Amino acid sequence: MSFFRRVGTFFLDFVETVVIALAIFVIAYLFLFQPHQVRGSSMYPNFHDGDYLLTDKISYRLNQPKRGDVVVFVAPKNEEYEYIKRIIGIPGDTVSITEDDRVKINNEILNETYLPSDFKTFSGSFLEAGKTLNVPQEEYFVLGDNRNHSSDSREWGFVPRKNIIGKAWFKYWPVSQMGLVSSQKQETSNQ
Numbered sequence: 001m002s003f004f005r006r007v008g009t010f011f012l013d014f015v016e017t018v019v020i021a022l023a024i025f026v027i028a029y030l031f032l033f034q035p036h037q038v039r040g041s042s043m044y045p046n047f048h049d050g051d052y053l054l055t056d057k058i059s060y061r062l063n064q065p066k067r068g069d070v071v072v073f074v075a076p077k078n079e080e081y082e083y084i085k086r087i088i089g090i091p092g093d094t095v096s097i098t099e100d101d102r103v104k105i106n107n108e109i110l111n112e113t114y115l116p117s118d119f120k121t122f123s124g125s126f127l128e129a130g131k132t133l134n135v136p137q138e139e140y141f142v143l144g145d146n147r148n149h150s151s152d153s154r155e156w157g158f159v160p161r162k163n164i165i166g167k168a169w170f171k172y173w174p175v176s177q178m179g180l181v182s183s184q185k186q187e188t189s190n191q
Contacts, residue, residue, distance in 0.1 A: 032058055034165065036072050036082065042144030042151065043070070043084055046114060052173035053084070053181065057166040065140060065161075066090065067105070068183045070168040073142075077156050084168060085152055085159075086114075089133075089141030096132040097123045097154075103143070114145065121147045124154030140164070 038051040047053075047070075055072045065071060067090050075081040089095040089105060096104045101120035103110040112119075121143070123129040135141050139158035144150025153159065168181040 032056075033169070034072075036084065036168075038084055041149050042146050043086075044146040044149070045116065046070075046145050047084065047168075047171070050173075051171055051177070053168045054170040054172060055166040056169035059167050059169075060164060064090075065164060065167070066183060067093075070181055070183070071140075071142065071159075072165045072168060073159050074163040074165065076159060076163060082165065083142075083151075085142035085144050085150070087140050088143050088153070089135040091135050091137045091139060093135045093141070094132050095127065095135060095141050097121055097127060097129060099129070115147075119145075119147055122154075124152075126157045127154045138162075 033054045034057055036053050036055050038047045038049060038053065040049055053072075065087055067087050069087045070084060071087055072082055072084050075083050088103060088110065094104075094106055096107075098104055098109070101122055103112070103121050123131075127133055127141075133141070136158060138161040140161070141153045142159050143152045143154065167183075170178075170180055172178055
């Protein structure tokens with residue numbers, strides 16, 4: 001085999017490998033997983049500014065989002081942005097904030113074990129103190145974990161199901177905190 005033929009064969013094999021790798025990447029990116037970067041402090045202490053996550057885009061094609069899931073979605077008021085928040089209220093729930101700044105779901109206090117005990121949840125312009133909201137079908141009530149520094153459903157309302165990109169699935173940066181993102185089971189109590 002001549003030198004030029006070997007170089008040509010090598011080049012064609014290389015191009016074929018690159019095309020296949022790109023095709024696999026595009027399919028995975030469009031249909032399975034998408035990288036996202038956390039921007040800001042709205043999810044502190046569980047996620048920090050600059051953390052990188054993989055968002056699972058297939059789970060919600062098979063199942064409905066659940067209370068406690070951390071989701072990435074297109075911002076309802078500005079579709080140029082994608083937000084990361086935690087689902088607090090699912091379709092059919094009632095949501096309110098108590099006088100002592102705690103979240104109530106279906107008239108029971110939400111026990112949020114993923115937050116420090118001194119975190120407070122203040123009302124906003126959409127969910128005012130003493131007001132109870134009914135979560136409509138195909139919509140979700142979401143909050144940032146860092147309630148004092150989060151623009152969320154308390155201010156701008158519900159997130160339509162169609163805006164949800166996927167569920168935060170895997171934190172890959174920083175490496176020291178690499179691991180699966182678990183949904184937090186949320187319990188309510190009559191307190």
